């Protein structure tokens with residue numbers, strides 16, 4: 074007789090907090106089962122298709138047999154050159170395509186892997202909260218310790234470095250920052266990045282800036298890249314993605330740029346774990362990176378129209394929120410008498426509108442709710458009307 078296999082998860086998996094969007098997905102399925110006409114504003118996944126010229130470029134590239142083999146680990150030189158050219162055009166930042174640019178299977182992949190290259194068990198990593206859940210999880214997988222930097226309204230949703238104990242900074246190996254910010258939609262001024270660079274020099278900290286939303290901006294105010302600040306390349310790298318800019322979340326392509334030693338460290342992890350991005354996708358991404366401004370302005374205009382309606386609508390209802398300058402999120406205080414989860418459950422039940430509880434992005438997000446601008450204008454109006462009735 075064979076006895077049943079005992080499948081025991083490793084503690085690094087057992088100790089994981091429940092994945093935020095898994096519980097939201099459950100709520101969504103439940104609402105759908107009940108036949109609710111759901112307006113889903115919970116997940117930051119563009120509803121607009123990838124621009125046609127990029128899809129066409131993929132079709133052509135997919136036909137080429139030379140793309141059917143294993144790609145190069147660091148990305149095709151033509152792709153890395155296109156990234157370098159794009160940075161020059163957009164930010165006037167100079168990056169050597171040979172060793173200061175690395176392709177990623179979506180920027181989530183790079184963010185998830187970078188602590189494995191640099192963080193020893195017990196090392197501290199500075200993590201903004203509320204924030205993208207992958208930062209603390211990647212630290213956990215590497216055996217590091219996250220030090221939570223709360224992002225508060227009083228500080229413009231920027232970390233307050235002065236509040237971090239000197240002892241912690243001395244033990245810090247790496248820090249994550251992210252502007253335009255998910256979920257708060259805050260943008261960072263030049264002075265902030267200069268402070269980051271000074272801190273990184275002083276305490277020898279590797280800076281990882283996540284710039285996934287740099288191209289989703291409104292009112293012609295272009296967000297900065299970390300790479301355009303003097304000294305940034307001495308201390309850090311920037312993660313970027315085609316996902317949000319070109320509505321390519323399903324394609325899985327992103328890149329890291331900056332300090333060549335940090336890029337090489339991340340590359341070392343990747344060569345041992347994956348085999349790069351399908352070359353046809355890289356070739357189509359070269360086309361994406363040279364997309365004409367009118368197309369991108371059209372995408373921004375779509376989000377801006379939705380932002381204006383949702384911002385005005387929620388402010389009229391009495392929610393406390395700032396008008397986002399970038400990203401496709403609205404970050405609002407929940408009304409008095411609710412906590413984050415209670416409010417999300419209430420407007421799901423009474424209005425059929427699904428949003429994301431702020432505390433799902435970390436404890437400092439408690440008391441907030443995030444709405445994604447990934448729903449067409451008419452449905453956004455409808456969502457506002459329904460939330461108004463539900464309150």
Ligand SMILES: *Cc1c(COP(=O)(O)O)cnc(C)c1O
Pocket residue numbers: 117178179180181182205251255283285313314315316317322325326327
């Ligand atoms: C969407 C997102 C990403 C990554 O997206 P990829 O599709 O993996 O490139 C990274 N950071 C933040 C903050 C995001 O919201």
